[in-house]
Amino acid sequence: MNVVSPTHYTVHETDVALAGNWTVVALGPIDHGGVAGIRRALRTAMSIGPAARLGLLPDRTSRRWRYDPERLLRAVRQDSPITEDEYDSAMADVLSTHDQAEPISIVVRGDHVVFYMDHGIGDGQMIINISHxxxxVTARHGIVPQWATAARTDRPLAVATLRCFGSDPRRLLRLLRSRLRPPARELDLRTKGAATVDGSTNRLVASPSITSSVCVVADAATIECTHELTRWRDAHRPGQSISILFFAALDAALRSQGVVVDDVAKVLFDVRRYLPAHLSTLANLSAGIDVALPDTTDTAMLSRRWKGIIDSGHPVANLVLVSLHSKLGRLRSSSTPETPPPASDTVRLALSDIGRHPRLNDIGFIGESTSAYRAMVAPASHGHVTLTTARLRNSIRVTASFHAEFVDADTIRRALRLACSTPIELLAPGSADSPESDRTPTIDSTV
Incomplete structure (x- = not known):
């Protein structure tokens, strides 16, 4: 009996809102099996149908999207081999030559792979799923990846909302009180015209077609430096996360290089934390929250802000608002596009932290010390520097994406090198208390 594959699939409103934005990833060296091997792995993942989301064609005008798995298979191509040192140019090439009709495109470059993903397909979790x-190897041999068959809920945002506010109605009251004076432009989210809501952080971004000036700079702390920061944290800032400490170091490093950083930063929060443990979703379920951070060196204050945002349910409310904006935008699709706000005189930071994601660290890299992973996320706006951080193989990695005509690339490069080499000195000048703290670790630009 022939099984007829569905031709359409109904996605979530958050997927519609975030379609058209992108991430470009370079990783390697990996055993990918060449173009044929990658196609076999993708075909295996897509064997369960459009629920795996691979093969969907994002459409900002409807929640009912076409499903065309063969188009994805055709979008896997071969090009000349590259090394990690050529990641920046290879990613720029993918971005400049990308066919908008391909929501996912994959280029094999020797032992390395560069791929593009439209964020309508999913958020950072889907980026990691594809990377893995x-x-x-098992997917190439017909075993469906676990991520594709994990327990899912049909209405993840509704479940998260009911679980968050239904379990404690006081949260809604506290949230409303905290939102009486939101940071400037926080609610200025648009899903049409010259700006859209970004796929990974719900932030205002330039039109996906405006990519000519997008630049990426990457760096990494060595394993020794990362361990040193962890030991210093345990001794001087117990209970605080490495992610928050490193973000504070990045902020301080940028300011030390003369970058006029705004006191409001946009931070990504995963709304999956509000789902029951047995449920998950492949849909977009990440919310970008504008956070007022007048003194990022006060990491205890940063920790309280993070915890307060999570405890209040603010990320859930933000994503509900994004969905509402998206739906209203589709209903008034014939109206005149809105004009984006003018660029700020200051540089705004946007933070997307992957953390120590188990699936990221489970990627089958060839060689323990040579693994490289770099993700270029669409800048939050022409005035933003978007920082993507992760812990890969016990090393902190960071990528900054921005528009080159607004921010100087060499300045960003120096700031990232400073944060990755001397984070403790940036957090508490003069507090380094071991001989290792006085030396600059070997430069490792793997991200």
């Missing part, structure tokens, strides 16, 4: 699948 590219090096998944």
């Amino acid at each position: 699948t590219l090096a998944d």
Whole structure:
């Protein structure tokens, strides 16, 4: 009996809102099996149908999207081999030559792979899922990846909302009180015209077609430096996360290089934390929150802000608002596009932290010390520097994406090097208390 594959699939409103934005990833060296091997792995993942989301064609005008798995398979191509040192140019090439009709495109470059993903397909979790699948030998041999079959809920945002505010109605009251004076432009989210809501952080971004000036700079702390920061944290800032400490170091490093950083930063929060443990979703379920941070060196204050935002349910409310904006935008699709706000005189930071994600660290890299992973996320706006951080193989990695005509690339490069080499000195000048703290670790630009 022939099984007829569905031709359409109904996605979530958050997917519609965030379609058209992108991430470009470079990783390697990995055993990917070449173009044929990657196609076999993708075909295996898509064997369960459009619920795996691979093969969907994002459409900002409807929640009912076409499903065309063969188009994805055709979008896997071969190009000349590259090394990690050529990641920046390879990612720029993918971005400048990308066919908008391909929501996912994958280029094999020797032992390395560069791929583009439209954020309508999913958020950062889907980026990691695809990255893992590219090096998944079992998927090439017909075993469906676990991420594709994990327990899912049909209405993840509704479940998260009811679980968050239904379990404690006082949260809603506290949230309303905290939102009486929101940071400037926080609610200025648009889903049409010259700006859209970004796929990973719900932030205002330039039109996806305006990519010519997008620049990426990457760096990493060595394993020794990362361990040193962890030991210093345990001794001097117990209970605080490495992610928050490193973000504070990045902020301080940028300011030390003369970058006029705004006191409001946009921070990504994963709304999946509000779902029951047995439920998950492949849909977009990440919310970008504008956070007032007058003194990022006060990491205890940063920790309280993070915890307060999570405890109040603010990320859930933000994503509900994004969905509402998206739906209203589709209903008034014939109206005149809105004009984006003018660029700020200061540089705004946007933070997307992957943390120590188990699936990211489970990618089948060739060689323990040579693994490289770099993600270029669409800048939050022409006035933003978007920082993507992660812990890969016990090393902190960071990528900054921004518009080159607004921010100087060499300045950003120096700031990232400073944060990755001497984070403790940036957090508490003069507090380094070991001989290792006085030396600059070997430069490692792997991200």
